[in-house]
Amino acid sequence: xxxxxxxxxxxxxxxxxxxxxxxxxxxxxxGKTMLASAIMRVVPPPGRVxxxxxxxxxxxxxxxxxxxxxxxxxxxxxxEISMVFQGALNxxxxxxxxxxxxxxxxxxxxxxxxDEVLEKACKLLELVHLEPERVLNSYPHELSGGMRQRALIAxxxxxxxxxxxxxxxxxxxxxxxxxxxxxxxxxxxxxxxTTMMFVTHDIALIAGLVDRIAVMxxxxxxxxxxxxxxxxxxxxxxxxxxxxxxxxxxxxxxxIKPIPGRHPDPVNPPPGCRFHPRCxxxxxxxxxxxxxxxxxxxxxxxxxxxxxxLG
Amino acid sequence: xxxxxxKLENVCKYFQASRGFFSxxxxxRAVDNITLAIEAREVIALVGESGCGKTTLGKLVxxxxxxxxGKILYKGEDLWSLKRDKFMEFRRNVQIVxxxxxxxxxPARTVFQSLAAPLYRWKLVKSRDECLEEVLxxxxxxxxxxxxxxxxxxPHQLSGGERQRISVVRALSxxxxxxxxxEAVSAIDASLRVELMDLLLNLRRKFGIGYLFITxxxxxxxxxxxxxxxxxxxxxxxxxxxxxxxxxxxxxxxxxxxxxxxxxVPVPDPEKMRKSPPLPLxxxxxxxxxxxxxxxxxxxxxxxAVELCSEKAPELRDVGxxxxxxxxxxDKS
Numbered sequence: 001x002x003x004x005x006x007x008x009x010x011x012x013x014x015x016x017x018x019x020x021x022x023x024x025x026x027x028x029x030x031g032k033t034m035l036a037s038a039i040m041r042v043v044p045p046p047g048r049v050x051x052x053x054x055x056x057x058x059x060x061x062x063x064x065x066x067x068x069x070x071x072x073x074x075x076x077x078x079x080e081i082s083m084v085f086q087g088a089l090n091x092x093x094x095x096x097x098x099x100x101x102x103x104x105x106x107x108x109x110x111x112x113x114x115d116e117v118l119e120k121a122c123k124l125l126e127l128v129h130l131e132p133e134r135v136l137n138s139y140p141h142e143l144s145g146g147m148r149q150r151a152l153i154a155x156x157x158x159x160x161x162x163x164x165x166x167x168x169x170x171x172x173x174x175x176x177x178x179x180x181x182x183x184x185x186x187x188x189x190x191x192x193x194t195t196m197m198f199v200t201h202d203i204a205l206i207a208g209l210v211d212r213i214a215v216m217x218x219x220x221x222x223x224x225x226x227x228x229x230x231x232x233x234x235x236x237x238x239x240x241x242x243x244x245x246x247x248x249x250x251x252x253x254x255x256i257k258p259i260p261g262r263h264p265d266p267v268n269p270p271p272g273c274r275f276h277p278r279c280x281x282x283x284x285x286x287x288x289x290x291x292x293x294x295x296x297x298x299x300x301x302x303x304x305x306x307x308x309x310l311g
Numbered sequence: 312x313x314x315x316x317x318k319l320e321n322v323c324k325y326f327q328a329s330r331g332f333f334s335x336x337x338x339x340r341a342v343d344n345i346t347l348a349i350e351a352r353e354v355i356a357l358v359g360e361s362g363c364g365k366t367t368l369g370k371l372v373x374x375x376x377x378x379x380x381g382k383i384l385y386k387g388e389d390l391w392s393l394k395r396d397k398f399m400e401f402r403r404n405v406q407i408v409x410x411x412x413x414x415x416x417x418p419a420r421t422v423f424q425s426l427a428a429p430l431y432r433w434k435l436v437k438s439r440d441e442c443l444e445e446v447l448x449x450x451x452x453x454x455x456x457x458x459x460x461x462x463x464x465x466p467h468q469l470s471g472g473e474r475q476r477i478s479v480v481r482a483l484s485x486x487x488x489x490x491x492x493x494e495a496v497s498a499i500d501a502s503l504r505v506e507l508m509d510l511l512l513n514l515r516r517k518f519g520i521g522y523l524f525i526t527x528x529x530x531x532x533x534x535x536x537x538x539x540x541x542x543x544x545x546x547x548x549x550x551x552x553x554x555x556x557x558x559x560x561x562x563x564x565x566x567x568x569x570x571x572x573x574x575x576v577p578v579p580d581p582e583k584m585r586k587s588p589p590l591p592l593x594x595x596x597x598x599x600x601x602x603x604x605x606x607x608x609x610x611x612x613x614x615x616a617v618e619l620c621s622e623k624a625p626e627l628r629d630v631g632x633x634x635x636x637x638x639x640x641x642d643k644s
Binding site: 027028129144145146147174175176177178179180182183201202203204205207208209227228231241242243245246247248249250253256257258259260262263 | 360361470471472500501502503504505506509527528529530531533534537538561571572573574575576577578579580581582583584585586587589590592595596597
């Protein structure tokens with residue numbers, strides 16, 4: 001029985017600047033995967049997306065992805081916007097070798113010189129620290145999870161996209177492999193200057209990779225700031241709590257504290273500020289008035305009535 | 312001297328890899344010659360990458376798998392030749408919390424049914440009223456309040472964290488002495504993860520339970536073992552390569568693999584993360600556990616390996632202060 005409309009992303013305004021690496025952080029169910037899917041227009045039915053996703057395309061000029069015709073959209077995918085999802089096994093066709101994934105993707109975009117494509121593929125696979133000959137001739141199941149994820153990153157870069165969207169590319173991988181992939185993306189960004197949007201639940205993992213971080217809570221962006229400012233001086237009580245809740249190898253164990261309470265339900269989020277039932281500094285106004293996302297300090301945006309108490 | 316609560320003596324567990332279409336069947340050494348003593352009320356955090364055999368070790372410890380070779384001693388007696396009633400006592404005393412909160416609860420049973428079954432099985436309750444009272448008490452203990460709201464729900468009506476809590480109190484309901492928690496907090500969000508670990512630690516203080524806490528995340532292991540004055544054991548391809556008091560392992564790691572693991576754990580400090588050097592590893596891929604390897608299992612990934620490492624397997628040795636390490640190079644440094 002339908003319980004009502006679940007607003008799994010609610011009125012999100014977000015800019016991704018050219019050549020920057022933006023991190024989108026949130027807990028499971030915060031709406032971060034939906035945000036990435038909405039940008040790529042791949043929200044599964046019965047989901048509906050409203051609003052605009054404006055992209056500065058080289059081929060088509062300024063376009064709104066949400067209202068673009070299918071055939072034009074297909075031109076933009078891979079060549080200008082690429083996406084790496086979580087679980088790379090599902091992204092590959094199990095009956096095709098990795099080399100065929102490269103050649104077919106290129107052919108679909110009118111690049112049919114196989115030798116040239118494979119040469120580029122080799123370069124990209126080396127960039128992600130894989131042995132090109134071995135990997136190109138392998139089937140997806142013959143590679144480990146970490147190798148597959150790296151091969152997928154190489155594939156996503158085949159047509160020199162301007163924007164790479166990465167949705168939890170490291171979850172379900174081991175610590176060492178996670179770190180390898182993040183270091184790798186940092187290298188890639190240094191070499192190719194690809195704009196990236198990295199969606200994850202692990203804020204510490206991306207600390208050294210991203211220029212800015214957007215924090216999502218209950219289907220909204222509640223704070224956006226340059227990475228250093230966000231870690232040193234978070235202005236939203238949720239971000240503050242999240243940073244204190246991460247176990248680490250440095251610092252006192254006693255300083256690590258959970259955020260009490262539960263993440264709200266998408267059908268019936270709490271009125272006013274959605275974080276107020278869990279917030280240590282909430283007052284009456286927080287239960288009634290929803291705080292807008294405002295620029296509290298230059299480049300540092302926050303949606304909290306009492307941000308100055310943390311700032 | 313009394314014997315430890317549980318002792319593993321040269322325990323091995325080998326699996327025959329299924330004969331695939333293209334490959335010949337080969338032997339996977341999931342657990343390879345592990346000796347480990349676990350005292351009553353002790354907390355050991357077991358850390359390793361996926362495929363290193365940590366889940367298999369957990370299953371061996373709680374008697375769900377029988378070792379291929381070696382012995383598991385329960386209070387000094389061989390677990391697999393115990394008399395039936397003693398084995399039953401072991402079964403009740405050692406419980407497991409499985410990794411996946413989505414598959415460890417029967418989807419056709421309500422929370423009440425899932426929690427009531429072990430209570431009836433061990434005759435801890437006499438009537439339905441008493442059972443309901445106990446189930447409500449357990450839910451309260453798990454922080455699922457008000458308990459009346461959760462008791463008749465089905466698993467699909469619960470979040471991942473709530474399910475994990477239920478499977479924790481289910482293991483606890485029969486008043487065990489020891490719990491194997493296999494990645495019990497891994498599928499849970501950061502803000503809840505610490506809360507659930509605190510719950511497990513509170514239960515330890517209240518009921519004197521020991522834990523084998525299995526995780527792939529060294530920072531999580533440090534939090535859990537550190538708060539209980541416990542140990543960390545680092546596992547690599549079926550063997551324990553380093554074991555010691557948790558802060559000692561984190562602050563003074565001796566095995567090159569532990570050092571690499573520590574280097575891979577992110578720190579919530581952008582500046583440090585930007586400047587972090589590449590991981591001290593020669594190869595990024597984990598070798599296959601089926602491949603027989605002479606010498607130290609880590610030697611082909613180890614940046615410090617010398618000739619001896621490829622010839623002779625190092626043994627786990629005491630280097631003082633309860634710190635054990637299996638590496639040829641430690642003595643020399």
